[in-house]
Amino acid sequence: MTAMDAHNAASTPPLSRRTERVAGSLIREILKVTQRLEVISFAGGLPADDLMPKLDFAALHGDPRQYGASEGEQPLREAVAARLAGLGLACDAEQVLITSGSQQGIDLVGKLFIDEGSPVLLEAPSYLAAIQAFRVYGAEFHGLRLSEDGIDPEALRQAIARRRPAFVYLIPTFQNPTGYCYSEANRRAVAAVLDEAGVPLVEDDPYRDLAYGPAERTPICAYLRRAPWVYLGSFSKITAPGLRIGYLAASPALFPWLLRLKQASDLHSNRISQAWLARFLEGEAFERHLANLAGVYAERRDTMQASLQRHFSGLAQWRLPDGGLFFWLRLSGECDTLAALQIALASNIAFMPGDPFFPLAEQRYPALRLNFSHAAPADIERGVARLAQVLGECIEPGRLTPGLAA
Structure with a gap:
């Protein structure tokens, strides 16, 4: 413990019992790491930077500088x-x-x-x-x-x-x-x-x-x-x-x-x-924007599906999502996905371990979530291949789970 840590611990006043249940956000911590340009991130549900609309705040209706209604505009x-x-x-x-x-x-x-x-x-x-x-x-x-x-x-x-x-x-x-x-x-x-x-x-x-x-x-x-x-x-x-x-x-x-x-x-x-x-x-610009967004994300989803078929056969089960931003992979054997994440990050790959998504520990099974909206197609292919190598070394061989249901 550093001198600063000791000072902070000694000076912390009594806090509410609620603070004992406040846990740090794993996804926020991962996003800090993924700010590095060399990291291929499948972790957060991030929209693609180049598909976000331009923000022009000129000539807005009314004057939004003052306090407003709590209900919203x-x-x-x-x-x-x-x-x-x-x-x-x-x-x-x-x-x-x-x-x-x-x-x-x-x-x-x-x-x-x-x-x-x-x-x-x-x-x-x-x-x-x-x-x-x-x-x-x-x-x-x-x-x-x-x-x-x-x-x-x-x-x-x-x-x-x-x-x-x-x-x-x-x-x-x-x-x-x-x-x-x-x-x-x-x-x-x-x-x-x-x-x-x-x-x-x-x-x-x-x-x-x-x-x-x-x-x-x-x-x-x-x-x-x-x-x-x-x-x-x-x-x-x-x-x-x-x-x-x-x-x-x-x-x-x-x-x-x-x-x-x-x-x-x-x-x-x-x-x-x-x-x-x-x-x-x-x-009409909004509807055109939505159509373009869905088209690009569908292509990236299909790219990830093809990459998973090439590299994850035998490692996991998944289904092609009809929408949204994620693939959910149920791994074929026991795996400490939090430890695997640390190994993957060292190889400049980020993903989201499945454990935090389960409200009860007894309902968990080895899984991970992959986002396909943020990475470019070439990065998706390279990242999935690299991730498969990491997980191939971390998964304990076991019986392939018989179905996708939790």
């Missing part, structure tokens, strides 16, 4: 509500709250629903940052096994009956980390179970616009008739994450509480970013 709220209506989710602009990235929406949900020991149902595996956020508030996790078709509605019913959860958190469309996309029948069945029980649904949907072929993308929230709901969305993956603009929509009984929590958190989200985004959404 009205033109942007109306644009979001119109997009949601196009998905079949009936809500108006007064049910839309603009957030500082969708991560703030996740945090607000945690504040709204979770007390110490509150049960929370979520997919296993699930979005690691949501697990981190909910854990800080004291959530007691109960994982739902996930297959290509989604969670099992009967398993959901039984889990609710065993211990009624504060809410159910799902990512039905191009799920993070697996890339799975729930079928229409599964979405309707899950909605029916939630309506029957009256349990709130928190639906996270940041990847729905990144589709590379036919896929069912109607929000489960659109099928709910009785259960309360919160729908989370983001513009980070389809515009520029540095804008830090996300949103949530919520059923009328929940919205006022989420608004008050937002007011207590940061008053309002960046008004300049909101004004720019509202203008960008107005014109």
Whole structure:
């Protein structure tokens, strides 16, 4: 321990019990390393730098320099509500709250629903940052096994009956980390179970616009008739994450509480970013941008699929994702993926180990997540080949897992 460390340890005042549950973000630590130009990164869900739109803040509507409404800028709220209506989710602009990235929406949900020991149902595996956020508030996790078709509605019913959860958190469309996309029948069945029980649904949907072929993308929230709901969305993956603009929509009984929590958190989200985004959404340029984004990412996905077929046969199982930003690889034998990551980083390759995506240790299996949107095609091929060499040395030979289901 250095003198500075000793001083900091001695001078730290008593902290809340909540801080004991605050864990560092592995993905943030990896991203620090991947700032080096020589590193090929498959780790974070980063949009391609060259595909992000140019940011021109001239001639924005109104004057966004002053304090604004906590709900968000009205033109942007109306644009979001119109997009949601196009998905079949009936809500108006007064049910839309603009957030500082969708991560703030996740945090607000945690504040709204979770007390110490509150049960929370979520997919296993699930979005690691949501697990981190909910854990800080004291959530007691109960994982739902996930297959290509989604969670099992009967398993959901039984889990609710065993211990009624504060809410159910799902990512039905191009799920993070697996890339799975729930079928229409599964979405309707899950909605029916939630309506029957009256349990709130928190639906996270940041990847729905990144589709590379036919896929069912109607929000489960659109099928709910009785259960309360919160729908989370983001513009980070389809515009520029540095804008830090996300949103949530919520059923009328929940919205006022989420608004008050937002007011207590940061008053309002960046008004300049909101004004720019509202203008960008107005014109045909946005739709052209989405089409170009999906086309380029589809090519990179196909490049990674071909590279995996060449280099990972026998090392892992995976499926071609219909959308989103990730491949999910279930390894063929036991592997300390955190140790493998350190070896890979020494070879200038970054990936995301699977362990942090599991809410419960007993549900884990050896896996890793690979992002295909950020690296150029030539780097994808070189990086996958190099990663296969690393994992080939780290995987303990064992029986090939019989299926992709968790």
